[in-house]
Amino acid sequence: MQEKKFSYRRLMFTTFVISGCSMVYELLISSVSSYLLGDSILQFSITIGLYMCAMGLGSYLSKFIKTQLFDWFIFVEISVGILGGTSSILLFLANVYLESYSLVMYSEIVLIGTLVGLEIPLLTRIIEENAGNLRITLSSIFSFDYIGGLAGSIAFPLLLLPQLGYFSTAFLVGAMNLGISLFILYSYRRYIGRTALWKIIIYISGAGMILGMLFSENLASGIEQGLYRDKVIYSEQTPYQKLVLTKHKDDVRLYINGNIQFSSMDEYRYHEVLVHVPMSAAKKREKVLILGGGDGLAVREVLKYKEVQQIDLVDLDAGVTELCRSHKDIKKLNEGSLDRAKLKIYNEDAYEFLENNAGKALYDVILVDMPDPNSETVNKLYTDLFYRLCSRNLSDEGVMAVQSTSPYYAGDAFWCIHETVKQEMPFVYPYHVQVPSFGDWGFQLASKTEIQIENLTLQQEGKFLTQDNLQGIFLFGEDERSKKELEVNSLSSPKLLQYYLEAEKNWE
CATH class of the missing domain: 2.30.140.10 (Spermidine synthase, tetramerisation domain)
Structure with a gap:
C-alpha cells in the first residue's frame, strides 16, 4: 500500500512537468513563427488549433497500445524531448535555407502534438494499474496536468524567453522531458523491458541538449x-x-x-522630417514628448533647438535605451543624446504614460515614433483612443507628428492612420520622404489649430531637409493617394493591423 502511494505521487509530479513542457513547446513554435513571419494572431491561432487537433489524434492512437505501457511512455518522452528540444533551431534553419518553412512548422506541431496526446492516456492507465480507483486517478491527473500547463505558460514569457532566448529554452525543456524519462526508468525499472537501450538513448540525447544550451549563443549567432x-x-x-x-x-x-x-547611412532623412517639420510648425518648443524613439536619434534632432528645456522620452523596453545609450556605434550616431541633462527617460508603456500624465503637464510638441503596426500589441498605439490621449497631453497650440508607415508599399495602412488621427485632431497634414533603406516613408502632422503649410518656415535645416524642398514633402503622387474609403482604427476593431498585414503579403 505504501509503495502504491509513493508511486502515485511520483507520477503526479511527472504529469505536472510534462504538461508544463508541452505548453512551452506550443508557445515556442508560435513565438518563433511570429518573429520570423509576423502576424502573431495567425501564428498562435494555427499553432494552438493544430496542436490541439494533433493531441486528439495522439489520444485516439493510444488505444492501440495495449502492453508495455512504461516502455511506450519512455519512448514518447524521449521523442518529445528530442523534437521539442530542437524545434526552435529547426524553425530558424528552415526560414534561412528552405522555401517551405510552413511545412516544417506544421510537421513539428503535428508530431509533438501527437506525442503529447499520448502522454496523459498512458499515464492514466499506468496510475490506474498501480493505484487503482479510476475516479481518483482521473481527477488527480487532470488537476496536475492543468496546473503544469499554467506553470509553463507563466514561466515562458516571464522567465524562460527573456533569460534564455529561443534556443536555450527549447534545449532546456527538451532536457526536462528526457529527465522525466530517466526518472521513470529508475523509479519503475522492474516494469520496463529495455532499460539498457533506453539509458543509452537518454544519455546521448541529454548530452546533446546540454551541449545545445552551452553553445546556444554560438548557434544563434551563426543562424x-x-x-x-x-x-x-x-x-x-x-x-x-x-x-x-x-x-x-x-x-x-x-x-x-x-x-x-534604422540604417546609419540614411536615418537622418527620416529623423529630420519627423522632428523638424513639427518643431517648425509649433509656436513654442520648450517641452517635447517623444513616444518610442529609444534609439535617441529623434532626441539628437530635438536638442538642436536651444529653446527646448525638457524632453521626455517614453520607450517600453529598457534594453533598447540602454543599448543605444552605451553601444559605441549608436552612441556616436545619436551624439550621446540619451545622456543629456534635458532628457528624462521613462521605460514604461506609452499608453499608460499618457493616461497617467493627462491633465498634469502639457507638451508643446509630441513625436510619435513607434514601430510599424505589425502586431496587435503595437496596433494599440495607433488607435483613435491613443491619439485622443495624445491630444489631451498636447497644449492648445501644440503640434504632433506620427510615424505612419509607407504611403506606397502600405498605402491603406498609411491613410488609415491619417483618418484615425483626424478623428481626434482637427487639422492633419500628411507628408512623406524617400529613405533608401525603408523606401517611401510617411508621417502625419497634426494640430488643434490650423497650420499654413504653404507658409511654413523651417527653423532648422539638415543634411536633407531644407527650406527649398520643404513643400515637396507634402506632395503625393497619384499612385500614393487613397483610392477607397478606409475605416478608423480602434481597440475593438483593429482595421489598421489588417491593412498592414495585407500590404506585407502583397509585397512578399
Whole structure:
C-alpha cells in the first residue's frame, strides 16, 4: 500500500512537468513563427488549433497500445524531448535555407502534438494499474496536468524567453522531458523491458541538449547571420523583443524582431522630417514628448533647438535605451543624446504614460515614433483612443507628428492612420520622404489649430531637409493617394493591423 502511494505521487509530479513542457513547446513554435513571419494572431491561432487537433489524434492512437505501457511512455518522452528540444533551431534553419518553412512548422506541431496526446492516456492507465480507483486517478491527473500547463505558460514569457532566448529554452525543456524519462526508468525499472537501450538513448540525447544550451549563443549567432545581410555585432532577447545590431563598413543597422529600425547611412532623412517639420510648425518648443524613439536619434534632432528645456522620452523596453545609450556605434550616431541633462527617460508603456500624465503637464510638441503596426500589441498605439490621449497631453497650440508607415508599399495602412488621427485632431497634414533603406516613408502632422503649410518656415535645416524642398514633402503622387474609403482604427476593431498585414503579403 505504501509503495502504491509513493508511486502515485511520483507520477503526479511527472504529469505536472510534462504538461508544463508541452505548453512551452506550443508557445515556442508560435513565438518563433511570429518573429520570423509576423502576424502573431495567425501564428498562435494555427499553432494552438493544430496542436490541439494533433493531441486528439495522439489520444485516439493510444488505444492501440495495449502492453508495455512504461516502455511506450519512455519512448514518447524521449521523442518529445528530442523534437521539442530542437524545434526552435529547426524553425530558424528552415526560414534561412528552405522555401517551405510552413511545412516544417506544421510537421513539428503535428508530431509533438501527437506525442503529447499520448502522454496523459498512458499515464492514466499506468496510475490506474498501480493505484487503482479510476475516479481518483482521473481527477488527480487532470488537476496536475492543468496546473503544469499554467506553470509553463507563466514561466515562458516571464522567465524562460527573456533569460534564455529561443534556443536555450527549447534545449532546456527538451532536457526536462528526457529527465522525466530517466526518472521513470529508475523509479519503475522492474516494469520496463529495455532499460539498457533506453539509458543509452537518454544519455546521448541529454548530452546533446546540454551541449545545445552551452553553445546556444554560438548557434544563434551563426543562424541569425543568415537572416541578415550584414555581420551581426550584437544580439539580445529582452523581456519584450529581440534586438539585433548589424554592421557593414560604416553602415550600422538596428533590427527589432527582425524589422529594421534604422540604417546609419540614411536615418537622418527620416529623423529630420519627423522632428523638424513639427518643431517648425509649433509656436513654442520648450517641452517635447517623444513616444518610442529609444534609439535617441529623434532626441539628437530635438536638442538642436536651444529653446527646448525638457524632453521626455517614453520607450517600453529598457534594453533598447540602454543599448543605444552605451553601444559605441549608436552612441556616436545619436551624439550621446540619451545622456543629456534635458532628457528624462521613462521605460514604461506609452499608453499608460499618457493616461497617467493627462491633465498634469502639457507638451508643446509630441513625436510619435513607434514601430510599424505589425502586431496587435503595437496596433494599440495607433488607435483613435491613443491619439485622443495624445491630444489631451498636447497644449492648445501644440503640434504632433506620427510615424505612419509607407504611403506606397502600405498605402491603406498609411491613410488609415491619417483618418484615425483626424478623428481626434482637427487639422492633419500628411507628408512623406524617400529613405533608401525603408523606401517611401510617411508621417502625419497634426494640430488643434490650423497650420499654413504653404507658409511654413523651417527653423532648422539638415543634411536633407531644407527650406527649398520643404513643400515637396507634402506632395503625393497619384499612385500614393487613397483610392477607397478606409475605416478608423480602434481597440475593438483593429482595421489598421489588417491593412498592414495585407500590404506585407502583397509585397512578399
